[in-house]
Amino acid sequence: MAQDPPVSDLTDDQAALELQRLALVLSQANQAYHRDDSPSIDDASYDQLKRRNAQIxxxxxxxKRSDSPSDQVGAKPKEGFGKIRHRQPMLSLANAFEVQEVEDFVARxxxxxxxxxxxxxxxxxxxKIDGLSLSIRYEKGQLIHAVTRGDGETGEEVTANALTIADIPKTLSGAPDVLEVRGEVYMTHADFAALNATQEQAGQKPFSNPRNAAAGSLRQLDAQVTKARPLLxxxxAWGDLSEPLAPSQSEAVARLQALGFSTNPLFITCDTPEELVSHYGAVELARSDLGYDIDGMVYKxxxxxxxxxxxxxxxxxxxxxxxxxPAELAWTELLGxxxxxxxxxxxxxxxxxxxxTVGGVVVSNATLHNEDYIxxxxxxxxxxxxxxxxxxGDWVQIYRAGDVIPKIADVDLSRRPVDSAPFDFAEKLKQEGIEGKRAPGDAVWRYCGDEPLADLAIEALKHFVSRQAFDIEGLGAKQIEQFYHRGWIRTPVDIFTLKSRFGPGQxxxxxxxxxxxxKSAQKLFDGIDAKRxxxxxxxxxxLGIRHVGEGAAKLLANRFVTWEALSEAMQSAAPGSAAAAALVEIEGVGEVMAQSVVEPFQDPERFAALQLLLAQLQVSPAPQIDSSTSPVAGKTVVFTGTLTQMTRAEAKARAETLGAKVSGSVSAKTDILVAxxxxxxxxxxxxxxGIETLDEEGWIALIEGL
Incomplete structure (x- = not known):
């Protein structure tokens, strides 16, 4: 959030817009984390956004908005499960990040x-265990139901799944007649690694972290899937009770343990803030050796x-x-x-x-970006x-915030070997036998050899079958590598001719x-056919065209509508031609991207490969909306500020598709400003x-009301 202006500098209008943005971003993050088990941002970023919202x-x-993130807990329950309302709400916790905040908390x-x-x-x-919150209700010692947190008021019933977890007693002896036990479902690092190995072996997508794996495993519609997962x-804590467990938190937790529940061995009592902070420091040092993920300490x-x-x-x-x-840091040696x-x-x-071990994950690689970064x-x-x-040979400090790729934060020069030498990129390429060059103005070296590299072809094929592209069931990164090295798939068209080329022996x-x-082979062939x-x-x-991501691909699709129109335009887009000029005029497409898009269509060898691929496919045209029924047809629209649900280029392309004229400046002729x-x-x-001004949510509501 370093780029955000200080809260003290905000005007009323700016503060209102910022609260609107934060409400949207945090709502989406809550749903991704609590409902979909697929976090969209890391914990540190989420906490930073929530703190900024509270400060404003x-x-x-x-x-303060009626949908303020300050008043929300979790997310609405996921569809597909029965819903149960909590007798007592499952609340979230306020956060502290500094020692002073802990001292202030105790003083308050x-x-x-x-x-x-x-x-x-x-x-x-x-x-504070990084898992999925669960409330388990017992009546007269019998497990009645198990419910996730949901939105704090209503959760998803996962009773059949909870019954498969060995740590959860099915019956209790000596418990109150009504007892709701609350806790966290989690997975150890060792079990997580074993589960991911099984996932990859079966050609399924691995989980990104133990919390996602635990949450996804508990929230299965088939309890047999949950049973096969190593959940703990x-x-x-507790919710509804027919009688008190004990007079204190520590005694109540001890009683839960006596009833047969697992409680955390690092649970202690303290008499001063200094003791709390001391225990925090000790646990933080031991964090990477615990065998499961935690993201802080809870004081009660x-x-x-x-x-x-x-x-x-x-x-x-x-x-x-x-x-x-904080985001965990660790020092280690750079071996190569x-x-x-x-x-x-x-x-x-x-x-x-x-x-x-960094952030509960064993790290053996880190990105170095490019030659300049090194x-x-x-x-x-x-x-x-x-x-x-x-x-x-350097000792380097590694950090991970959430699920991002490990990076190097610092170098300890005091431990640098006396015979070390600066890294020479060109010399390293020479040693590896890789032909490469770095063009003026480009931060990246690129392969320039005549012979195709296996690594390059494999990465292109992995991209081709990625989730945002063809997303073929049963054909992931592992299978691509297997099939490439066996000579079965070397180009995209080989995927769609695989079955016809396979003889009985293959x-x-x-x-x-x-x-x-x-069965899995037939499933693969069916998956390929489904994506024709x-x-x-x-x-x-x-197609993996350089500079063309998801957003740019949508821009091109919306502009040309059909593959035939795109292909014809790119073949005729010679430098200086009207077609080339028209391509650059598309909002969000510059000269560099335009040249990259044109190349596959004007290179005879690449175009021939495209033709072979297209012979195997049916390409659906981009959907078009009748602008005559559009509420923005003929209107001049200006976009300003940061959009969160789409890029500026995507927003402009959508507006133009709906018949609007997009301008870069506000004038008396402007009809709508999207802020x-x-x-x-x-x-x-x-x-x-006096121009009509809409926030991003209002704009989307307007155009999606079609």
Whole structure:
């Protein structure tokens, strides 16, 4: 959030727009994390956004929205499960990030309770498990149902799945007649690695982290799938009770353990903030060796009578707080630097590390971006890392925030070997026998040899079958590598002719491969046939044209509508021609991208390969909307600020498809201004001119009402 203006500098209008953006981004993040088990942003970024939202609401209380993220817990339950309303809401926790915030938290509690500032108030401290929250209801010792957190008020019933988890007792002896035990379903690192190995062996997508694996495993419509997954459960709290468990938090947790539940061994009680912070530091140091993921510590008032006096806010208890860990850092030795070939021919350096655990994940590789990054320079030539270069043999600091690729944060020059030498990119390519060049103005070296590289072809094929492209069931990255090295698939068209080229002997070879059989082979062929019909934008993206991502592929598809029109235009787009000029005039397509798009159609060999591929496919035209029924047809629209649900280029392309004229400046002729986050002078001018102004949500509601 470093690019965001300080909250103290915001005007009322800017604050309102920022709260609108944050409400949308945080709502989407909540749904991705809690409902879909597929986080869209890392925890650190989420916490940063939520804190900024709270700071703005504190300074501009009159602007707080009815859908404020401050008042929300989790996300609505996922469809496909029965719904159960919690007798007592499953709330979230307020967060602390600094020691001072922990001290302030304890001071606020004492003030609320009219206790002396120097008095001791016993607190509990325990790790905050990174898993899926679950509430399990027992009546007269029998497990009645198990429910996920959901939106805090209503969750998904996963009783059949919970019954398959060994850590969850099916019956209790000596428990209150009604007892709702709450805790976290999680997965150990070792079990996560084994599960992913099984997933890959079966040709299925591996999970990105243990939390996603645990959440996805518990929320299966088929309980047999859950049963086959190695899930565990830590109990740490309770909901509805027919009688108290104990007079204190620590005694109640001990009773849950006596009833047969697993509780965290790092749970302790403390009398001062200093003791809380000391335990936090000790657990943080041991974090990478725990064998499961945690993302902070939870502190609670131990005396349950005091908890009752303190009560609750709208979405959080006053008597508890989560002290979050920062993005984890770790030092390790850089053993070597290898060069990887990307699908577009980019030659990317990768650090090979002495394996180290970072954020609960064993890291042995880290990205090094490009030659300048290794040398300690950014794209403008300014120094990074204080100008420290990176050399083989260095001790480097690695960081991971969420699920991002590990990166190098720093270099310890005091431990640099005396005989080390700066990394020479050109010399490394020579040693590897790779022909490459770095064009003026390009930060990346690229392969320029005449002989095709296997790595380059494999990466291009992996991209072709990726989720945003053809997404063929049963044909993932692992299968592409297997089939390429056996000579079965070398080009995209080979995928669609695979079955017809297979004789009995080759089919038997496929069935004999580890993880394959007659059924999985037939499933593969069926998956390939299912993707012989493809949308135009997915085909364009699948071709792996340099500079053309998902957004650009959609722009081209919307502009040309059919493959035939695109192909004809690209073949005639010679430099200086009207077709070339028209291509560059498409909003979001510059000269560099235009040249990349044209190349496959004007290179005889590449175009011939395209023709062979197209003979195997049916390409659906881009959907067109009748602009005569469009609410924006004939109107002049201006976009300003940062959009979150689409790129500016995509928004403009959609508007033009609907018959609108998109302008870059606000004038008396402007009909609608669409203002994203951080809208400045254009929004102010539109207000002065009385021009209709919509936020991004309002714009989408307008155009999607068609």
């Amino acid at each position: 609401e504190q300074r501009f209380p009159h602007l 509690l004492k003030k609320f309770l009219n206790l002396a500032p120097q008095s001791h108030m016993r607190m509990t401290a325990e790790p 459960f830590f109990a740490y 008032v131990d005396d349950l009578a005091l908890q009752a006096r303190l009560g609750f806010r709208a979405t959080t208890p006053r008597w508890a707080i989560a002290h979050k860990f 630097i290898d060069i990887q070939v990307g699908r577009t021919g980019a030659l990317s350096p990768v650090a090979r590390l002495n394996p180290v 040398a300690g320079r950014d794209s403008k030539g300014d120094s990074i890392r204080g100008g420290k270069d990176i050399r083989v 089919l038997q070879q496929l069935c004999n491969l580890d993880g394959w059989g007659e 019909s493809i949308e135009l934008h997915r085909l364009i993206f699948a 994203g986050a951080g809208a400045g002078s254009k929004a102010k001018k539109a207000t002065q001119l």
